[in-house]
Amino acid sequence: MTWGYDSQAVKESVVPIKIITSVPTVFALGLACAACQSPSVPPTRAPGPEAAAVSTSPSAVKSFQDWLGAFRSEASQKGISGKTLESALTGVHPIPRVIELDRRQPEFTQTFWRYLDSTVSDARVRDGIERAQQNQAILAQLEKTYGVPGRYLVAFWGLETNYGRNLGGFPVVSALATLAFDGRRNTFFRTELIDALKVIDAGHITPDKMVGSWAGAMGQTQFMPSTFLRHAVDQTGDGRIDIWAQTADALGSGANYLKSLGWDSARTWGREVKLPPAFDAALASLDGGASETLKTLDEWAALGITAIDGARLPRQPIRAALILPAGQKGPAFLVYDNFRAILKWNRSTFYALAIGHLADRINGQGKIQGARIDEEPLSRDQVLVIQTGLKRMGFLDSEPDGVLGSGTRQALRKFQKAQQLPPDGYANRAMLAAIVNDRAFPAPITSNPSPVAFAESSR
Numbered sequence: 001m002t003w004g005y006d007s008q009a010v011k012e013s014v015v016p017i018k019i020i021t022s023v024p025t026v027f028a029l030g031l032a033c034a035a036c037q038s039p040s041v042p043p044t045r046a047p048g049p050e051a052a053a054v055s056t057s058p059s060a061v062k063s064f065q066d067w068l069g070a071f072r073s074e075a076s077q078k079g080i081s082g083k084t085l086e087s088a089l090t091g092v093h094p095i096p097r098v099i100e101l102d103r104r105q106p107e108f109t110q111t112f113w114r115y116l117d118s119t120v121s122d123a124r125v126r127d128g129i130e131r132a133q134q135n136q137a138i139l140a141q142l143e144k145t146y147g148v149p150g151r152y153l154v155a156f157w158g159l160e161t162n163y164g165r166n167l168g169g170f171p172v173v174s175a176l177a178t179l180a181f182d183g184r185r186n187t188f189f190r191t192e193l194i195d196a197l198k199v200i201d202a203g204h205i206t207p208d209k210m211v212g213s214w215a216g217a218m219g220q221t222q223f224m225p226s227t228f229l230r231h232a233v234d235q236t237g238d239g240r241i242d243i244w245a246q247t248a249d250a251l252g253s254g255a256n257y258l259k260s261l262g263w264d265s266a267r268t269w270g271r272e273v274k275l276p277p278a279f280d281a282a283l284a285s286l287d288g289g290a291s292e293t294l295k296t297l298d299e300w301a302a303l304g305i306t307a308i309d310g311a312r313l314p315r316q317p318i319r320a321a322l323i324l325p326a327g328q329k330g331p332a333f334l335v336y337d338n339f340r341a342i343l344k345w346n347r348s349t350f351y352a353l354a355i356g357h358l359a360d361r362i363n364g365q366g367k368i369q370g371a372r373i374d375e376e377p378l379s380r381d382q383v384l385v386i387q388t389g390l391k392r393m394g395f396l397d398s399e400p401d402g403v404l405g406s407g408t409r410q411a412l413r414k415f416q417k418a419q420q421l422p423p424d425g426y427a428n429r430a431m432l433a434a435i436v437n438d439r440a441f442p443a444p445i446t447s448n449p450s451p452v453a454f455a456e457s458s459r
């Protein structure tokens, strides 16, 4: 589950990047996740002076123990039993590594192809097909009960924890206590910590077995405690919801959660499509939410878009948005309502595309066919150069922050239109060069010793 955390990074496995959103509604979903680095997600703030708060110095330890005492009283008032408080909070300690991971800023942006290579590898597809076969009976039951086909449940399972292999090794109570004590978003994590104690109080898991990501995402589906309380289910019928050790409980909880997010059992997530030559990239959505560019499949077909094999798009009353995750030269996707349900699980367009594609592959469909362009990712400094240039030219209103978000892509689109370039809002080194080489670019940016060679102008 997810709210903008990259649980790959959370678990320090595949992608050493973590991104945190600052959007409260995303936190409110109560999810923590697997693989969420998206250009659309704002990053964590830079380390502040409070970084010193969690340390092992005697005064810091005392300060944490004081905080824990006050928290314990609050938890008791909120109905957590004395037995649970004793077993869960005895020995709880701040974890400096959690703070380190929470503060880490990604050095590079992620590219779609590299993200896809790491999240939907051939090995993960093979594994997914095997897992789908092994769990055929339970998946069929879950589809009947919740209306979510098994291939999607297996895809979430694969992206979140590599099919239950990587639950994250952090003690959830200590990790959440660290984040609740630390001061940044402490209200959110304090509530999650209370909810974690409620999960223990209800007898679903013991504190020593409650492991998860550094940010408190738990079990095979990486549910935050609040999501667990709202959506986790006991699929095995033994009276305990064990999303750590009972695969059926984890898959059932994922299905129940997706149903609550509005999963449409009659539809898929979307499909790869082929654009006609000289297609107007301004019609593509910049972000996965995509409500501004919804059209019916018939309307997209009338604009010349076909299925990836050239066939006509299905004559179904489906409204879809067009996504170009690697710019106009890369693959194109029409995404449906279920894509937006996936985005509620994890607010990353790349993540949602990876879920859809992995589900398709598990279903026997082929690889993505759009052009593969192996671009180097942009560094934070390079994004800052792009943003500073766009701001000086009057296209960007907000302050440069080194993060590729929808505001930057919108500004880039305006620049591209002004330059009669395809307005796909896609930032890469060619766009960096185009901006730096633009006559309207007023002055060299001395604060950034630009490491890029400006030879690959797109014009």
Ligand SMILES: [Ca+2]
Binding pocket: 234, 235, 236, 237, 238, 239, 240, 241, 242, 246, 249
């Ligand atoms: Ca159970």
